[in-house]
Amino acid sequence: MEAAAQPSAAPIRRYRRAELDEEEENKSRALLTESEDADDAEYIPVAKRRRLEEQRLRKLLKASAGNLSSDDPGSADPSHPTLSRETSPMPEGPATRNKESLLLVAARNRKEQPEATEADKQLEEEADIMKHVLQKQALKAVKELAQDTVYTKSMTTGWKPPLRYRRMTEDERQAVRDTCRIVIDGHNVPPPITNFKDMKMPPCILRTLEAKGIKKPTPIQIQGLPVALAGRDMIGIAFTGSGKTLVFCLPMLLIALQEEMRMPLIRGEGPVGLVLCPSRELARQTHEILTAYCGALRLDGYPELRPMLVMGGVDPKLQTDIIRQGVHMAVCTPGRLKDLLHKKRMNLDICRYLCLDEADRMVDGGFEEEMRDVLSFFKSQRQTLMFSATMPAKIKAFAESALVDPIEVNVGRAGAANLDVIQEVEYVKEEAKLDYLLECLQKTAPPVLVFAENKKDVDAIHEFLLVKGVEAVAIHGDKEQEEREKSIDEFKDGTKDVLVATDIASKGLDFADIKHVVNYDMPDEIENYVHRIGRTGRCGKTGVATTFINTRHTNETILLDLKHLLKEAKQRVPHFLLALDDPLEAMEEMAAKSGVKGCTICGGLGHRATQCPKLQAENRAATRANKDYFGSGGFGGEM
Known part of the structure; x- marks a missing residue:
């Protein structure tokens, strides 16, 4: 019997790796779909979920870009063979992954991008410089910084402009500002007022102003006084000799008078108002102005106001006696004020008004730490005002951190020279300077002011002029305070014809009828040049400024700044400045792109930051200060 046929074994089915992967993906897709509606979702591996999400995104990208038509059978399936590597927006797997290295991709991207111009590179570098320069702690009191105290509302004074000024439309206000070339920046700016009487000044103040020959306000006073009287924080920028001192002195007088009439000061109280100055001479001058107006108020029957001068070189005993009576206003230099505050001989408990005269020098001239220390003694909010003829963008941005909703009042470009000054620039050899100085003194009648960069030159010039029979005096930082005051007094009253000085006499000092300023040498910063020549041509009068230049000993960047400053003021530019290599087109291109003309650090027009x-x-x-002269971390470091 024939044996029954054995059933053949089931054939073994073999799968390709790609088929298995496709089957697993289909299963995972089905599981993921089911998991959306199921309460107990089954776990899907991360890699599979990622692939599914990529496929979904590819569909969306293809649909939005319109790469495939709706009737294309492969449009619904991202794995369709008609979808090539070039049209796939995202790599699907190892089989379709781009084989190019990251270095090649980066190189191709660089070629596709437009090449940056030299101006773009320099502007990018400037932005980086400004970012690092402005990375400073805000100019506030230590307690305010620690508690993150932020004031949002300005101080209130009770002063309001007359009704007819309040009813002026914004177009009418702007027309007045345009006439006076006033540029403002801020919110809810008070209207400009074109006469002192409408500012509601006491009659005795008006008479004193008229006696001094001040009959109508200057442009900075037209807009600056209403802003300050309204209690607003302010940055005031105007050319030298434009009357900035009155803009902060008169409001401080009225605030102190208001406090005294409400509740008289008792022993040890005060000040109500505080003015900080960078030099003793400027502080003394401001104190004299305040004293004159306080005397006028007292003669007219108003309560007595006591101003105080706080500076080095003055007997502290006299200052202590005034403080004991109660002081209404204090004009200070930072060093002596800091000393009195730390010794608790003076306090700022009721001080509500702070002014920084020559604010660029106060904030950026080595007084920054003293300023922070002084601000820490304030007990509450204060109205803060800052004034200067030169206010670079760097200083202004940093100074604004101390202000609340500030208003900027700008008359002319910050750092521009006074147009009433005739600027003459002469090339003079070093050995011929003293002889040529004698010739320059013959240009105009006295008084004449001579500036030199260092103290040694001041003494040499002073001695030379005395030998030649010229009535001259000199001041600089190494001289005794008594001698400095005597020299300035003799120069002001006409006893002496020539004053030789360093830059301590260049900022803020007001000398009557200065006919001629001589720069024995060009200063290292263009800001100092602007302040020096601003000692003449004040209050609408004209003056002459002569500057000696020796191109060997002067930085070419400063000479370019001077060249552009002369062009801006429409002055004669000497041939040796015209011959300088000036990248004018590049400067104009960067100014057009950045919106800032010149340097944002010092305000010079002949260079960028x-x-x-x-x-x-x-x-x-800073490098010299941080240099390790002994090695190994200092003198006591490990060897």
């Missing part, structure tokens, strides 16, 4: 000599000098000073 990347070549600023002031910033370079600061960096060199």
Whole structure:
């Protein structure tokens, strides 16, 4: 019997790896769909979920870009063979992954991007410089910084403009500002007022102003006084000799008078108002102005106001006696004020008004730490005002951190020279300077002011002029305070014809009828040049400024700044400045792109922030200060 046929074994089915992967993906897709409606979702591996999400995104991208038509059978399936690697927006797997290295991709992207111009690179570098320069702690009191105290509302004074000024439309206000070339920046700016009487000044103040020959306000006073009287924080920028001192002195007088009439000060109280100045001479001058107006108020029957001068070189005993009576206003230099505050001989408990005269020098001239220390003694909010003829963008941005809803009042470009000054620039060899100085003194009648960069030159010039029979006096930082005051007094009253000085006499000092300013040498910063020549041509009068230049000993960047400053003021530019290599087209291109003309660090017009000599000098000073002269971390470090 024939044996029964054995059933053949089931054939073994073999799968390709790609088929298995496709089957697993289909299963995972089905599981993921079911898991959306199920309460107990089954776990899907991360890699599979990622692939499914990529497929969904590819569909959306293809649909939005319109790469495939709706009737294309492969449009619904991202794995369709008609979908090539070029049209796939995202790599699907190892089989379709781009084989190019990251370096090649980066190189191709660089070629596709437009190449940056030299101006774009320099502007990018400037932005980086400004970012690092402005990375400073806000100019506030230590307690305010620690508690993150932020004031949002300005101080209130009770002063309001007359009704007819309040009813002026914004177009009418702007027409007045345009006539006076006033540029403002801020919110809810008070209207400009074109006469002192409408500012509601006491009659005795008006008479004193008229006696001094001040019959109508200057442009900075037309807009600055209403802003200050209204209690608003302010940055005031105007050319030298424009009357900025009255803008902060008169409101401080009225605030102190208001406090005294409400509740008289008792022993040890005060001040109500505080003015900080960078030099003793400027502080003394401001104190004299305040004293004159306080005397006028007292003669007219108003309560007595006591101003005080706080500066080095003055007997502290006299200052202590005034403080004991109660002081209404204090004009100070930072060093002596800091000393009195730390010794608790003076306090700022009721002080509500703070003014920084020559604010760029106060904030950026080595007084920053003193300013922070002084601000820490305030017990409450204060109205803060800052004034200067030169206010670079760097200083303004940092100073604004101390202000509340500030208003900026600008008359002319910050750092521009006074147009009433005739500027003459002469090339003079070093050995011929003294002889040529005698010739320059013959240009105009006295008084004449001579500036030199260092104290040694001041003494040499002073001695030379005395030998030649010229009635001259000199001041600089190494002289005794009594001698400095005597020299300035003799120069002001006409006893002496020539004053030789360093830059301590260049900022803020008001000398009557200065006919001629001589710069024995060009200063290291263009800001100092603007302040020097601003001692003449004040209050609408004209003056002459002569500057000696020796191109060997002067930085070319400063000479370019001077060249552009002369062009801006429409002055004669000497041939040796015209011969300088000036990248004018590049400067104009960067100014058009950035919206800022010149340097944002020092305000010079002949260079940008990347070549600023002031910033370079600061960096060199910081490097010297941090240099390890002994090695291994200092004298006591490990060897």
